[in-house]
Amino acid sequence: MTLHDWLPLLTLLTSLVTGLLIFFLAEQQVRLRTFLNMAGAIIKLALVAVMLWGTFHGQSYETRLPLLGQTDLVLRADALAMLFVGLSSLLWFLTTIYAIGYLEKSPHRSRFFGFFSICVTATVGIALAGNLLTFFVFYELLTLSTYPLVVHRGTPEALRAGGRYLVYTLSGAALLLLGVVWLYVLAGPIEFTAGGVLSHLEEESHRAALIAIFVLLVGGLGVKAAFVPLHGWLPSAMVAPAPVSALLHAVAVVKAGAFGIVRVVYDIYGIKLTESLGVTGPLAAVAAFSIIYGSLRALMQDDLKRRLAYSTVSQLSYITLGVAIVGPLSTVGGVVHLVHQGIMKITLFFCAGNLAETVGIHRISEMDGVAKRMPWTMTAFTIAAFGMIGLPPVAGFISKWYLGLGALQAGQGWGVGVLLMSTLLNAGYFLPILYAAWFKEPHAAWNEKGLKDWWESDWRLLLPTLATAVLSLTAGLLAGLPISPVGWVRMIVKQDYKLWTPFLGIP
Amino acid sequence: MTALTWIFDGLLTAAMVYLAWSLLSERDLFKAVVLFIAFGLLMALAWVRLRAPDIALAEAAISAGLSGVLLLDAVGAIRSPNPVPEDTSSDSG
Amino acid sequence: MNQPTWYALTGVILFSMGIHAFVIRTHLVRRILAFNIMGSGVFLLLVAIAHRIPGAAPDPVPHALVLTGIVVSVSFTAFGLVLLKKIYAKTGKTALIDPTESTSDQTN
Amino acid sequence: MLVSAGAVSTLVCVGGLLRRVWLTGPIRHTVGGWSSPLGIELYADGLSTALLAVTAVIMGTAGFYVVDAIRHKNGHTEGYDSDFFWPLWFFLWTTFNAVFLSRDVFNLYITLELLVLCAVPLLILAGSGAALIAGMRYLLVAMLGSMCYLLGVALLYAQYDTLSIPQLGALMVSSPGTAAAVVLMTLGLLLKTALFPLHFWLPSAHGNAPAAVSALLSGLVVKASFYLLVRLWFGAFAGIVSVGAGNFLGLLGSLAIIWGSLLALRQQRLKLVIAYSTVAQIGYFFLLFPLVIGGTQLCAPSDRVDWLTMAGSGAMYFMLSHALAKAAMFLAAGCIAHAAASDRLNEVIGIGRYLPVSVFAFALAGVSLMGLPPSGGFVGKWMMLKAAFATNQWWWAMVISLGGLLAAAYVFMVLKQTVVFRLVDIRFYEVPRGMQWAALLLALFSLLLGVSGQVPLDLLAVGSPFSPRAGQGWLP
Amino acid sequence: MDTILGDTLTPHGLAWLLLFGLPLTLAAAAAARPVRRMALPLAPWSMVPALAVAVWPLPAADYPWLLLGLRLGLDQTGRIFLSFTAFLWICSGIYAKSYLAEDPKRHRFFAFFLLTAAGNLGLTIAQDMIGFYLCFVLMTFAAYGLIIHQGSHAARHAGLIYVILAVFGEVLLVTAIIMIGLAGSGNVINPGQVVSQAVHRNLIMALLLMGFGIKAGAVPLHVWLPLAHPVAPTPASAVLSGAMIKAGLLGWLRFLPLGAAxxxxxxxxxxxxxxxxxxxxxxxxxxxxxxxxxxxxxxxxxxxxxxxxxxxxxxxxxxxxxxxxxxxxxxxxxxxxxxxxxxxxxxxxxxxxxxxxxxxxxxxxxxxxxxxxxxxxxxxxxxxxxxxxxxxxxxxxxxxxxxxxxxxxxxxxxxxxxxxxxxxxxxxxxxxxxxxxxxxxxxxxxxxxxxxxxxxxxxxxxxxxxxxxxxxxxxxxxxxxxxxxxxxxxxxxxxxxxxxxxxxxxPAVPPGDILIPVATLLKQLHKVGYSAVQRVRGKDLMRQLLAWRTAVHLRPALLSILRGGEESISRWTAVGTLFFLLAMILLTIILS
Structure with missing residues (x-):
């Protein structure tokens, strides 16, 4: 075993060990806790950077530990995995800074940061999982470690939301487990392999079973990916503290679901099989419905975080739509949205949290003129909102562009219709916020909670927000670079899926 | 086997069944226990009939004797005036 | 029908009477009695089947089993009676209330 | 001192046995040189060794818990300081070992009776009226069950002239007498195992015993009669029981899962929640029967060896993990009750702040009950699910899944109560660390079963009773 | 690396970026409190390089790393457009400096003014579709700030109408360019052949005509124009009418298959x-x-x-x-x-x-x-x-x-x-x-x-x-x-x-003419739609399905079954009956 074989495991351990250590810290040991948090996040970032560099140059990293019979616990850093790992470790780093500022002086911080780190461990585990069982193990770990975060405040409302979260996610996981087991029985150990691993099965004799398994798997994953009507947990989970919402909506939970669907379609079933089973159509329909429904519901919310939550329901399904519209371009659009949605949505939640913490704003109707008080926060919000609408040069546009191209390429023009409809609705629920914040006069003095400083708020709340906003902007602006998210995804599509066509735009 | 033995066995088993029945349906507990001791003695006879003298001895001594005494003691104890329950409130604990 | 079979039949009858009484009687002493009757029935059956070959010496194994069984059932009886006395002393009851009452907390 | 010496020596012996079984396969030992049927023959294969090991772990850890509880007793005594406690404790341990090592139907009967005669006195040590009544009911149930069982034994001996399980397995043929014996023995054991709808005695017994005893009752005692049932159905009765019979037990098991879980959700005392959870989990174990027996008919002959062994090992694995987890839960509940002087759910609100270790132990054990990875429960569930699909019995897979969800419901119901903020601070009694860590240790063991699943699985496979080669008759 | 950088580091590459970047930078400066005093005097002059380039054209430059490959350059059309656009912006800029000298919100005005200018100039020099679209969007949305600058009711109303139409326009345009891109030109503007031969030619044509028509004020998509021009500050109106609506025209010139078929x-x-x-x-x-x-x-x-x-x-x-x-x-x-x-x-x-x-x-x-x-x-x-x-x-x-x-x-x-x-x-x-x-x-x-x-x-x-x-x-x-x-x-x-x-x-026609009946119609539709959605709201399907808590805690029927059932199967008689029943069932199964 060389260091190469241990890197994925080490990446996992950086946050796991941090989390476990933090559990044992007393509430008052703020400095030590902060040090541990930051050290863990930075070491993880460094390890991820090394692996990214290696993956980019064609190296592979794999840790294999015995788990059960012929099935190992496999952690493998392929390009798709690194996309997700890179996203989550970077955003973890930022969210940790944010959370330290956000939770200053609130109780139970050791518990919070402990579970927080474990949550990230689970996410990285999901990303690096090299087979279906490993994926499932971390998928469940994620559910368990997020629950304490959702109910962190301990209010009746939080407990209710936590209960809902559990009902949905555990039911989803039960479906998923059924699908996973069935698939293992049918096809033996399932290692994620580009192009799918089920090609050795005779499609005809197993057709019904394969479709049933697909439905189970996607149904199970769809709960976390917040497909309508499996999304009910997401809007109520917004009672959690803002860093948790950021985790739920951008980094970990919903992403895990969407990422799982990508894995199922590309690395388990393979495009060919998925298409010939005839399941892509219904999947695309579900995704389209979620996109529209989520946007419509978002339009009706006054609570800022609720609106953002429904927006997630809608945006998440872009990823699935990209996958379900079978084609290289839509794949690029869908998969890259995994990253783009993440950085944009986390910006929005950071902003919402910052507004709530600094000036006590929770509802959109209270946001009149807030940009005068918090121009930087609202600038970040504006950038991210434009990205969500899909306007250039923010990252969201790149996703939309490829999704649209892909839908047309696959001869599914209705997909473009869905995108446009969604764009209009997104504009419908984001632009009024921007208008109110920038152009309306404030009603009364702000309910000041933040620092009156040179900064408009606690710098730990502001800096991560600005960083992610800049990321959203650069991810779109520098899309031509091979190391930009979309460049990376193009590489994945080219390498892993062998679906490269000359239409991908820039070589 | 002779008819006599048949008759004896028949009577013995019939008596056992009858005794069992009556002791199980007897209203007076004390009487029931006495009937049970009698039943035990009949059982001992039955063991002898089945050529199991070792069991017969054991039955007479242990089952009829020891059990009988214990039962009588217990019946005596619960017939005595009802003691005040010490602490009923802790029952649910 | 031979003699052992006759006794075996008696054993079955005793067992059935015992089990019936065990279930429908509530007084604990009666239950313990019923248990003993059941036991006697089973033992009769066991010894009866030891006479598998008519005339030959009976199989010693069932005898050993029955002896052990008698010891066990006496232990049960004795322990049951001790327990009964304790219950009586504590609660003044000689019959079992339904378990839902003793777990008691199933109200709304 | 004596207590630790006893515990340590037993642990060492079990360890040695485990090593030998692991290395050389099943061991047979005839006590005093007398062979069956009169003599006592001891037999250790992978399954029994695993059970011995789990018993040793639970008894050892719970013993440690008790020692600490005695040392720091508060007003809320649970009867650990009785003079009878330690003798009964070690007798119980002995009888467990005897049950798991016996291999003839009568020996098993005797050991099972002895088990009851040790368990009920331990149960009533709590001394409350409810405990006495629960103990009495348990005793009566044991009486009824054992008599039925014994009648079955008599009927079997009458027909086949042997008591040894392997010999019976080779000889048994279908006949009304045999069928009656099978039914009587099975029903007697079902009653003792508290399978729905015959579970009525269990919640009050397990809910009213001292916590450490509840841990043994729920963790091990019900397993003993279930173990017997497994040995019989896959050893002696293998030629008799049909797919329908297996499905019948599976059906009862499924009902138990639903019924037990729903009632657990309705309880307002922590220990009763856990007790009803045991009712539900027992149902889970019984899915073993349809999975293995049904599998013989429903899957292709070439696959049978693997899948049936997998189903059996999976259920056994689930049982082992449940034993550890359930014991951990009761010990944790004991800590909570010790601190709050009550185990009513509305009086332990927010206790997690004061007893983080105990609540964490409860949560970890809950993970295992729900069958979430990484836990022993997950490994067992995984294998059972796999077997269900492999033998084309997907409906049992549904039940298995549902069971996990229902378990999650009541586990989180408790966790929710204990982790919530409490506005008014209430003083709790100090809970000694040893008690808390004992619970956590067991929970961690249950988790460990999931992290390194292969070793115990290999152990279970040593002379597995579920392999079609081992059970001679039940292949069509 | 060179292929990625393209012409970025060549003098003309940097010059193009400067042309576009200068107004952007000044816009940011005008918004930033510490430096905005310095930014305002420079504002009009930031467009001078654009005018200079129109007079002395530069060779086109490629930036593969920017967006999906940005390309900046000038053809004859672009040159003329750039010259009058830049000139008008410069004049308006100078004018605005005096016109708004006492307006307290002048910094905000100039920020939007310069952003709009950057977009307008940028789209003139963009030679790739995404670059063009980016600048078009920038111009469109920044102009919103100009229209509602006064903050009066009329201004806000005009802004609303403008932004609604603008969003629709963007949607139509992005569809069109996606379709053109897929039809064969990738990201590079290549009208004519591609569009005229595209499968969806008619659809693309319709989208382009409507999408740019909104900006160009083509009837009946013109309704924002008579509302927005009067309320915007005068220099803004000048560029709106003089330069910005010409951007719509430029869009047609660039994208329609003119001269091809x-x-x-x-x-x-x-x-x-x-x-x-x-x-x-x-x-x-x-x-x-x-x-x-x-x-x-x-x-x-x-x-x-x-x-x-x-x-x-x-x-x-x-x-x-x-x-x-x-x-x-x-x-x-x-x-x-x-x-x-x-x-x-x-x-x-x-x-x-x-x-x-x-x-x-x-x-x-x-x-x-x-x-x-x-x-x-x-x-x-x-x-x-x-x-x-x-x-x-x-x-x-x-x-x-x-x-x-x-x-x-x-x-x-x-x-x-x-x-x-x-x-x-x-x-x-x-x-x-x-x-x-x-x-x-x-x-x-x-x-x-x-x-x-x-x-x-x-x-x-x-x-x-x-x-x-x-x-x-x-x-x-x-x-x-x-x-x-x-x-x-x-x-x-x-x-x-x-x-x-x-x-x-x-009688005078109210500004916005045909907007009035359309708006009334839309309001009615909105009312109907909203009430319909309100009715559906809250009836979350999944919530109903998965409401186990409701099932367990609230449904009295289930409760009584649970409690009553548990009680009744706990009686000894019931236990005996069940025991016997189960025994009989099992016996039947085994014997059958």
Whole structure:
């Protein structure tokens, strides 16, 4: 075993060990806790950077530990995995800074940061999982470690939301487990392999079973990916503290679901099989419905975080739509949205949290003129909102562009219709916020909670927000670079899926 | 086997069944226990009939004797005036 | 029908009477009695089947089993009676209330 | 001192046995040189060794818990300081070992009776009226069950002239007498195992015993009669029981899962929640029967060896993990009750702040009950699910899944109560660390079963009773 | 690495970026509190490099790393567009500095002003679709800040209408460019062949015409224009009408398959829509009494003329170079003249200034108005004549129609300009309280007037040079003069007839005309839709399905089954019965 074989495991351990250590810290040991948090996040970032560099140059990293019979616990850093790992470790780093500022002086911080780190461990585990069982193990770990975060405040409302979260996610996981087991029985150990691993099965004799398994798997994953009507947990989970919402909506939970669907379609079933089973159509329909429904519901919310939550329901399904519209371009659009949605949505939640913490704003109707008080926060919000609408040069546009191209390429023009409809609705629920914040006069003095400083708020709340906003902007602006998210995804599509066509735009 | 033995066995088993029945349906507990001791003695006879003298001895001594005494003691104890329950409130604990 | 079979039949009858009484009687002493009757029935059956070959010496194994069984059932009886006395002393009851009452907390 | 010496020596012996079984396969030992049927023959294969090991772990850890509880007793005594406690404790341990090592139907009967005669006195040590009544009911149930069982034994001996399980397995043929014996023995054991709808005695017994005893009752005692049932159905009765019979037990098991879980959700005392959870989990174990027996008919002959062994090992694995987890839960509940002087759910609100270790132990054990990875429960569930699909019995897979969800419901119901903020601070009694860590240790063991699943699985496979080669008759 | 960087590090690569980046940087500076004092004086000059590039063009540059491969460069179209656009922005910028000198929100205005300018200049030099679209979006959304700058109710209403239409426009456009991109040109603007041969050609055409039509104020998508122009600050109105709506025209020029294939149906549609707009705009404008609104409707009318020229191009691909030259000329003329007129509206205080200034002001307003009315020697004459020349190439029906309508439109425009001038001048005399225009306003306006006079003649596209000589000959004068005179007379007469109040016989059409009924309809639809959605709201399917808590805690039936059931199976008799029953079932199963 060389260091190469241990890197994925080490990446996992950086946050796991941090989390476990933090559990044992007393509430008052703020400095030590902060040090541990930051050290863990930075070491993880460094390890991820090394692996990214290696993956980019064609190296592979794999840790294999015995788990059960012929099935190992496999952690493998392929390009798709690194996309997700890179996203989550970077955003973890930022969210940790944010959370330290956000939770200053609130109780139970050791518990919070402990579970927080474990949550990230689970996410990285999901990303690096090299087979279906490993994926499932971390998928469940994620559910368990997020629950304490959702109910962190301990209010009746939080407990209710936590209960809902559990009902949905555990039911989803039960479906998923059924699908996973069935698939293992049918096809033996399932290692994620580009192009799918089920090609050795005779499609005809197993057709019904394969479709049933697909439905189970996607149904199970769809709960976390917040497909309508499996999304009910997401809007109520917004009672959690803002860093948790950021985790739920951008980094970990919903992403895990969407990422799982990508894995199922590309690395388990393979495009060919998925298409010939005839399941892509219904999947695309579900995704389209979620996109529209989520946007419509978002339009009706006054609570800022609720609106953002429904927006997630809608945006998440872009990823699935990209996958379900079978084609290289839509794949690029869908998969890259995994990253783009993440950085944009986390910006929005950071902003919402910052507004709530600094000036006590929770509802959109209270946001009149807030940009005068918090121009930087609202600038970040504006950038991210434009990205969500899909306007250039923010990252969201790149996703939309490829999704649209892909839908047309696959001869599914209705997909473009869905995108446009969604764009209009997104504009419908984001632009009024921007208008109110920038152009309306404030009603009364702000309910000041933040620092009156040179900064408009606690710098730990502001800096991560600005960083992610800049990321959203650069991810779109520098899309031509091979190391930009979309460049990376193009590489994945080219390498892993062998679906490269000359239409991908820039070589 | 002779008819006599048949008759004896028949009577013995019939008596056992009858005794069992009556002791199980007897209203007076004390009487029931006495009937049970009698039943035990009949059982001992039955063991002898089945050529199991070792069991017969054991039955007479242990089952009829020891059990009988214990039962009588217990019946005596619960017939005595009802003691005040010490602490009923802790029952649910 | 031979003699052992006759006794075996008696054993079955005793067992059935015992089990019936065990279930429908509530007084604990009666239950313990019923248990003993059941036991006697089973033992009769066991010894009866030891006479598998008519005339030959009976199989010693069932005898050993029955002896052990008698010891066990006496232990049960004795322990049951001790327990009964304790219950009586504590609660003044000689019959079992339904378990839902003793777990008691199933109200709304 | 004596207590630790006893515990340590037993642990060492079990360890040695485990090593030998692991290395050389099943061991047979005839006590005093007398062979069956009169003599006592001891037999250790992978399954029994695993059970011995789990018993040793639970008894050892719970013993440690008790020692600490005695040392720091508060007003809320649970009867650990009785003079009878330690003798009964070690007798119980002995009888467990005897049950798991016996291999003839009568020996098993005797050991099972002895088990009851040790368990009920331990149960009533709590001394409350409810405990006495629960103990009495348990005793009566044991009486009824054992008599039925014994009648079955008599009927079997009458027909086949042997008591040894392997010999019976080779000889048994279908006949009304045999069928009656099978039914009587099975029903007697079902009653003792508290399978729905015959579970009525269990919640009050397990809910009213001292916590450490509840841990043994729920963790091990019900397993003993279930173990017997497994040995019989896959050893002696293998030629008799049909797919329908297996499905019948599976059906009862499924009902138990639903019924037990729903009632657990309705309880307002922590220990009763856990007790009803045991009712539900027992149902889970019984899915073993349809999975293995049904599998013989429903899957292709070439696959049978693997899948049936997998189903059996999976259920056994689930049982082992449940034993550890359930014991951990009761010990944790004991800590909570010790601190709050009550185990009513509305009086332990927010206790997690004061007893983080105990609540964490409860949560970890809950993970295992729900069958979430990484836990022993997950490994067992995984294998059972796999077997269900492999033998084309997907409906049992549904039940298995549902069971996990229902378990999650009541586990989180408790966790929710204990982790919530409490506005008014209430003083709790100090809970000694040893008690808390004992619970956590067991929970961690249950988790460990999931992290390194292969070793115990290999152990279970040593002379597995579920392999079609081992059970001679039940292949069509 | 070189392939990724493209031309980024070459001098011209950096120059292009500077051209685009300078206004952007200054916009950011204008928004940032610490440096905004320094930013404002520099603001107008940040557009000078753009003008310089229009004069001395640079080779195109590629930036593969930016967006999906940005390409900046200038062709002939771009050059002319860039020159008048940049010029107008510079003039407006200087004007605005004085005009808004005391506005407390001037920094915000300049931030948006510069952002809009950056977008407008950028889209002129963008040679790839995504770059073009990016700049188009930037311009569109930044202009919102200009429109609602005053913050009045009317301004907010105009802003709302504008932004709704803008979002629709963006959606249509992005669809169109996605389709074009997929049809074969990737990201590079490559009209003509690609669109004309695309499978979805008609759809793409419709999307492009509507998408850019919103910005270009094509009827019936023009409704934002008469609302937005009057409420925006004057310099903003000038660029809105002078430069920004031309961006829509540029979009058509860049993306439609002009010169590639003859599309008679689309040509007919464009011609019809354009001619209708040309007349409709004037007709509605004549009923208005607000100078800026009148000018806005005039713009609608003029854009209609340009759309009909596009229609000509769609019919005659071979003559496209000529048609395009005409269009460029027309756009140049209209942009400068309309810009000058709008700037004049902001200088009404001049009538109270000295005599010379008043005279200069009057003459200065008359000049662009005459140009609009195509008086001889003006740029308008050149542009209109060119279009008439081009119209002669059409087949007979359209040729006749176009000639007639163009003549009619010229007359109408003259009438409208007379209406405007009478109105404007008279109002100046009656109204008081206007500030004297500052020096910067005079100075920038004068600069623009000079351009109105000269630019069309200096920058006449090569293809139209013969026309220039023709127009200078007096024989042509009469032909155009009588129309101007007639129109002017009619306008004056009308004004006199209504008693110098400008009140019309016809009731004034509210600005936004067809928007009013449409808005009412939409409001009703919204009400119905909203109540329908409200009804569905809260009925979350999954919540109903998975409400185990409800099931367990609230459903009394289930509760009583649970409790009663557990109680009844706990009685010993029940246990006995169950025991017996189970035994019998198992026995039956085993024996069967």
């Amino acid at each position: 003859a599309l008679p149906n689309w040509s007919a549609l464009c011609l019809a829509a354009g001619l209708t707009a040309a007349l409709y705009g004037v007709a509605v404008g004549l009923t208005e009494d607000e100078p800026k609104t009148i000018l806005a409707y005039s713009s609608i009318s003029q854009m209609g003329v340009m759309l009909s020229a596009i229609g000509i191009g769609l019919a005659l691909p071979k003559s496209w170079p000529l048609v395009m030259a005409t269009l460029l000329l027309y756009a140049l003329h209209h942009s400068l003249a309309k810009g000058a007129l709008f700037l004049a509206v902001g200088m009404t205080g001049a009538v109270h200034a000295g005599r010379f200034q008043r005279l200069f002001f009057r003459a200065g307003t008359l000049l662009p108005a005459l140009a609009m009315a195509a008086a001889p020697l003006t740029s308008g004459a050149l542009a209109k004549t060119a279009i008439k020349e081009v119209a002669l190439l059409l087949p007979s029906f359209w040729r006749e129609l176009l000639t007639w309508v163009l003549t009619l439109s010229a007359l109408a425009t003259a009438l409208l300009m007379a209406h405007f001038l009478c109105f404007f001048w008279s109002r100046n005399e009656t109204e008081h309280g206007h500030h004297q225009p500052a020096a910067g306003q005079w100075y920038s306006w004068t600069l623009l007037l000079i351009a109105v006079l000269s630019a069309a003649w200096l920058l006449t596209p090569m293809q139209l040079e013969p026309l220039r000589g023709k127009l200078l000959s007096p024989s042509w004068w009469w032909g155009s003069t009588w129309i101007v005179l007639l129109g002017g007379l009619l306008g004056w007469a009308q004004w006199r007839r209504t008693g110098r109040t400008g009140k019309m016989v016809l």
